[in-house]
Amino acid sequence: GDSVTQMEGPVTLSEEAFLTINCTYTATGYPSLFWYVQYPGEGLQLLLKATKADDKGSNKGFEATYRKETTSFHLEKGSVQVSDSAVYFCALREETSYDKVIFGPGTSLSVIP
Amino acid sequence: NAGVTQTPKFQVLKTGQSMTLQCAQDMNHNSMYWYRQDPGMGLRLIYYSASEGTTDKGEVPNGYNVSRLNKREFSLRLESAAPSQTSVYFCASRPRAASGREVRETQYFGPGTRLLVL
Numbered sequence: 001g002d003s004v005t006q007m008e009g010p011v012t013l014s015e016e017a018f019l020t021i022n023c024t025y026t027a028t029g030y031p032s033l034f035w036y037v038q039y040p041g042e043g044l045q046l047l048l049k050a051t052k053a054d055d056k057g058s059n060k061g062f063e064a065t066y067r068k069e070t071t072s073f074h075l076e077k078g079s080v081q082v083s084d085s086a087v088y089f090c091a092l093r094e095e096t097s098y099d100k101v102i103f104g105p106g107t108s109l110s111v112i113p
Numbered sequence: 114n115a116g117v118t119q120t121p122k123f124q125v126l127k128t129g130q131s132m133t134l135q136c137a138q139d140m141n142h143n144s145m146y147w148y149r150q151d152p153g154m155g156l157r158l159i160y161y162s163a164s165e166g167t168t169d170k171g172e173v174p175n176g177y178n179v180s181r182l183n184k185r186e187f188s189l190r191l192e193s194a195a196p197s198q199t200s201v202y203f204c205a206s207r208p209r210a211a212s213g214r215e216v217r218e219t220q221y222f223g224p225g226t227r228l229l230v231l
Contacts, residue, residue: 042224043222044203049219099144099169100171101158105153106153
């Protein structure tokens with residue numbers, strides 16, 4: 001079945017460092033891909049999305065590009081801030097299912113001043 | 114708008130007890146979902162409801178039942194709680210897909226219910 005794999009955490013970075021969180025997926029067809037963020041004590045929020053190959057999603061300085069050839073959707077940010085400390089989830093929606101979204105295990109990010 | 118609200122925020126149960134987790138949304142969304150979140154496993158779909166009056170099983174439905182009471186409310190019931198159901202439960206909603214090629218992807222999540230089963 002379809003699945004999402006993320007890099008193991010936790011990740012600890014200093015403020016202004018470059019961030020990459022790797023995400024790869026297994027799916028048939030052309031899924032839609034997402035990054036969600038969960039701040040401490042809160043529910044998940046959509047951070048960015050891409051619905052077709054080579055699309056780049058971006059929001060709040062974060063970017064991710066839908067790479068069909070490598071089945072990847074890596075999250076990047078050029079300069080992280082303390083306020084970016086959260087858990088980040090990569091997810092996909094199967095092409096043939098409107099309602100079923102499959103989430104990765106999440107990667108915890110801590111940014112220290 | 115309050116968005117997606119969940120009650121209670123936290124609950125402790127003994128094995129075998131029953132309880133209902135409540136979820137409501139005021140965004141007039143058609144689809145609603147229940148997930149559980151466990152360390153290292155991300156979110157797993159328990160049940161979902163594509164529209165009022167319909168419900169479908171997700172990835173991990175065993176031990177749970179749901180009711181889509183009306184368009185706003187979607188409840189999750191544990192008839193006989195087990196320690197394996199200790200988790201954080203999230204409710205989410207999503208609007209109906211638009212016609213044509215546009216798909217409204219974003220799910221809106223509630224703040225979660227932390228459940229501990231002893």
